[in-house]
Amino acid sequence: MRALICGAGIAGLTLAWHLERDGWDVKIVERAPRFRHGGYMIDFYGPGMEVAKQMGIRPRLLATQYPIDEVDYVNGEGRRTSGVTFTGVLGDGLNVMREDLAQALHDEVRSPIVYSTSIESIRRHADSVAVRLTDGTREEVDLLVGADGAHSRVRELTFGPEEHFVRYLGRQTAAYTLKDEELHREIGMRFRSLTVPGLMVAAYSQRDDGLAVLFLRQEPDPRLPDDIVAELTRHYGHLGWILPKVLSLRPPASEIYYDQVNQVEMDEWSKGRVVLIGDACQAVSLFAGYGASLAMAGAWVLADELRGAGRHVPGALTRYHARMAGPVAEIQRFGRQSLEWVAPGTRGRIVARDMFMRLMNLPGANRLMVAPLATAGKGLIKPHSAPLIDQTGRA
Numbered sequence: 149m150r151a152l153i154c155g156a157g158i159a160g161l162t163l164a165w166h167l168e169r170d171g172w173d174v175k176i177v178e179r180a181p182r183f184r185h186g187g188y189m190i191d192f193y194g195p196g197m198e199v200a201k202q203m204g205i206r207p208r209l210l211a212t213q214y215p216i217d218e219v220d221y222v223n224g225e226g227r228r229t230s231g232v233t234f235t236g237v238l239g240d241g242l243n244v245m246r247e248d249l250a251q252a253l254h255d256e257v258r259s260p261i262v263y264s265t266s267i268e269s270i271r272r273h274a275d276s277v278a279v280r281l282t283d284g285t286r287e288e289v290d291l292l293v294g295a296d297g298a299h300s301r302v303r304e305l306t307f308g309p310e311e312h313f314v315r316y317l318g319r320q321t322a323a324y325t326l327k328d329e330e331l332h333r334e335i336g337m338r339f340r341s342l343t344v345p346g347l348m349v350a351a352y353s354q355r356d357d358g359l360a361v362l363f364l365r366q367e368p369d370p371r372l373p374d375d376i377v378a379e380l381t382r383h384y385g386h387l388g389w390i391l392p393k394v395l396s397l398r399p400p401a402s403e404i405y406y407d408q409v410n411q412v413e414m415d416e417w418s419k420g421r422v423v424l425i426g427d428a429c430q431a432v433s434l435f436a437g438y439g440a441s442l443a444m445a446g447a448w449v450l451a452d453e454l455r456g457a458g459r460h461v462p463g464a465l466t467r468y469h470a471r472m473a474g475p476v477a478e479i480q481r482f483g484r485q486s487l488e489w490v491a492p493g494t495r496g497r498i499v500a501r502d503m504f505m506r507l508m509n510l511p512g513a514n515r516l517m518v519a520p521l522a523t524a525g526k527g528l529i530k531p532h533s534a535p536l537i538d539q540t541g542r543a
């Protein structure tokens with residue numbers, strides 16, 4: 149059986165890993181010219197961690213994790229106004245950079261990844277899918293998977309335009325990393341965040357004098373700016389704190405992650421033998437902080453349903469959606485409720501957030517913050533009675 153996966157992100161790589169070991173012949177196409185670095189820090193726990201354990205990559209994640217268990221809110225002078233400690237809240241979860249998780253997955257995948265390539269057109273047949281790639285080649289496969297993120301091309305070609313499925317949450321986000329010894333020392337191993345009405349900036353230190361920065365801005369217009377560097381400078385340049393230096397040391401625009409904050413909601417995730425996974429069909433947004441975990445869970449559940457389905461692929465795709473839909477809706481609801489806490493729109497809300505954070509420091513209270521997520525997706529990932537073995541006998 150042949151599968152073509154569009155998108156070498158968290159979901160696509162996880163699915164490739166599982167299908168390879170189940171004997172599928174897998175090919176991945178990725179629009180970017182090379183493996184994509186960059187992104188932000190992930191709270192990685194829940195079903196994604198269960199999948200990571202089964203794949204054997206948890207030790208590698210432990211080696212690259214950042215032990216961040218404190219969030220400090222600061223003002224324009226860098227003075228702390230409130231904060232919360234998270235020690236133990238993630239259970240066996242951890243904080244890891246998105247790129248370290250993606251790299252750990254990438255290094256375990258054996259299937260070819262064809263970079264600078266996407267999907268030009270799709271023709272669905274009863275027993276196969278005919279695909280024309282942007283490099284001019286054609287593929288005839290048993291399964292086509294759209295793992296190409298919130299702005300999925302496979303979704304557009306199969307289900308229609310983005311605006312039917314994407315719910316814009318009124319925010320735009322950016323993230324990048326830089327190197328600076330002084331900033332690294334000043335921020336330390338804490339998540340430090342500055343919030344003014346409608347704007348949020350967070351910074352946290354990384355290995356080797358690195359600093360990761362995350363920006364979040366309220367913006368009613370979903371259109372992305374043409375010049376993201378000018379946009380960042382215009383909105384954040386006057387905020388004080390470490391911003392002037394952080395902006396002057398930014399990488400080139402091509403290395404800055406910049407996107408709308410979106411959720412993707414769809415009633416069906418497959419048509420015939422074309423299926424979507426990850427953000428393409430279930431984006432929960434950074435407010436839920438669960439996107440990567442859920443992307444890995446979705447890939448796992450899809451592989452689980454395909455196992456044993458033989459040629460009855462469409463039925464397996466329908467069952468995969470039925471298993472995922474409930475947890476995804478629950479986490480999306482949580483994400484929308486968190487909006488005003490993560491990036492308050494008014495001064496009053498910022499004051500309320502600071503008061504709430506002080507309460508969260510009472511013994512055990514901080515667990516309440518992740519309580520809705522602690523149960524969501526529980527039971528999605530069944531334990532394997534034996535290690536996953538591929539056809540070549542390798543675990």
Ligand SMILES: Cc1cc2nc3c(=O)[nH]c(=O)nc-3n(C[C@H](O)[C@H](O)[C@H](O)COP(=O)(O)OP(=O)(O)OC[C@H]3O[C@@H](n4cnc5c(N)ncnc54)[C@H](O)[C@@H]3O)c2cc1C
Pocket residue numbers: 154155156157158159160177178179180184185186187188246265266267295296297298299300301302321322323405425426427428433434439440443
């Ligand atoms: C470099 C990078 C940085 C990120 N940083 C953040 C961040 O700071 N904050 C945040 O909330 N989320 C961020 N995300 C999104 C986050 O990683 C996802 O929400 C989550 O991991 C779900 O994974 P996914 O595999 O569905 O999507 P993604 O991890 O987004 O992967 C999708 C992959 O598909 C590829 N792709 C897209 N379109 C096409 C196409 N037409 N043809 C072929 N390939 C295509 C992309 O290049 C990407 O490699 C980032 C994603 C990337 C790729």
